[in-house]
Amino acid sequence: MSDSETMTIPTYEDMLAAHERIRPHIRRTPVRTSDYLNEVTGAQLFFKCENFQEPGAFKIRGAANAVFGLGEAQAKKGVATHSSGNHASCLSYAAMRRGIPCHVVMPRTAPQAKKDTVRRYGGKITECEPSTSAREAAFARVQAETGADFVHPYNDPRVIAGQGTCAREFLEQTDGLDIVMAPIGGGGMISGTCLTVATLAPETRVIAAEPEQADDACRSFRAGRIIADDAPKSIADGLLVPLRELTWHFVSTRVADILTASEGEIVEAMKLAWKHLRVVIEPSSAVPLATILKTPDRFAGKRVGVILTGGNVDLDRLPWMQG
């Protein structure tokens, strides 16, 4: 695994280089607006549809930057990660496009649909028992056997630089924003956004949004040090991982605030987005809108950009149809 000592903070130039590198492999996703949501919130809201990336999530940006930045010799050995979420499918997709192997270590208990998606994109899954020690052992074995390059879901400068390309497009598409919002889990998208906004739009505030039930980033932000929770639970299942040193750098130095929303507020916001934006987003993507609806006074009269991070949901099990 990558060692924090050797990690460098990605720069604005890294983001520009990433954008050139990944352009053929990503979509310049459209921006949606809704008169109705503007009316309800009193803000002018813009929604960047990263759920429209081919694998359904912004994580293709960072994954493609890592995959297409590899030298030929390393590329032949492939890439590897441990994730059961969007990073695994996006890394597999990027590797498939380059024609190189992608190894994914996943707990054997991961949902079949997630395994199917990784395999559809050519990812090779190594199953392990669902514990941190089992995962680390399995991952070390895979890496030793294959020599594959580890691409961490967020604590990797290549990944953060890739995610930062989203904010660059967003600022161009909207002619500027007072606030940019994204959900925060490990902090990859928020870090990339900070990186880009700091140079391109220093007056724009970056606000992160997090589930109340997995609010470790919010508590870290207030405490001034990384607090990692042990197995938090939330319907926003893309946001359950802790900050790490690289993302903490951006969160602690550049994020203006972190707001939280309850599970019920997240589901309500998700349904409202489906109804009025007519886009399919996953629960994690609804957290920023949930916080806006909860504290509209903070946003009234402002131009607010919201990154809709992903759209991979089980259509047979929608949260408002349960319980």
Added chain:
Amino acid sequence: MSDSETMTIPTYEDMLAAHERIRPHIRRTPVRTSDYLNEVTGAQLFFKCENFQEPGAFKIRGAANAVFGLGEAQAKKGVATHSSGNHASCLSYAAMRRGIPCHVVMPRTAPQAKKDTVRRYGGKITECEPSTSAREAAFARVQAETGADFVHPYNDPRVIAGQGTCAREFLEQTDGLDIVMAPIGGGGMISGTCLTVATLAPETRVIAAEPEQADDACRSFRAGRIIADDAPKSIADGLLVPLRELTWHFVSTRVADILTASEGEIVEAMKLAWKHLRVVIEPSSAVPLATILKTPDRFAGKRVGVILTGGNVDLDRLPWMQG
């Protein structure tokens, strides 16, 4: 009501004028693609997201053209229609933007959600008993009392010219198409599409798609005369109305074919579109994709544009979650 004798076939120039007129009131909706759906069908598919219009349907194009084309004197008296679907809400929305009254005659049995949408856009609803004679009587009374201009949902040259603006954008956005497809009910969108394609892309074939259970347009097309069914039933509830003289003109002279799909095929295609395009579309909008999935050989290797006509659904009652 408009008299067929006085109706004129709209021209390409009418469509161009409509586009200028309605531009401030509509969105130039984006085009979505999916590697997965291309792979499954063997075609190159482009989906024009008219579900992203503010009231959630392409019908804002025709409605806005009618409303903003009125002279001042008539405009003060407002517009009127009978519809319980997207045309009623789009006409109300257009009238609200011009600040003129919109009268809608609706059966008292229409779903509350549809009444709410019309009222949210300032439409004034007159309820009637759910029969054709009751509706006609109520409508005649409203028109006599208000002097409002009748805007038919599709058998109106202003409406057809407005709907034709969608194909103009679509052809520009895709650099040309071998086939353009849309669902067919009364035939307004298909007629507008024919109108535009005939001049801009005469080699492009226009193919309509219809539910098997409401296939009166298909049978009319094969018989060479309008066949109107008595109260057909389909989950694609925007497509249950018959062709009329203006739309028959375009269907009989310019449409290349009309394909049909079963209820199950429509629901399956709808779910596939939600999953892979990550957009919320109503059942009517899924009919073209259903016919492509059913007869892929007809489309393989071709550039096929599909108009996603609307995205107004009841999120609490999704068709794949019933029965």
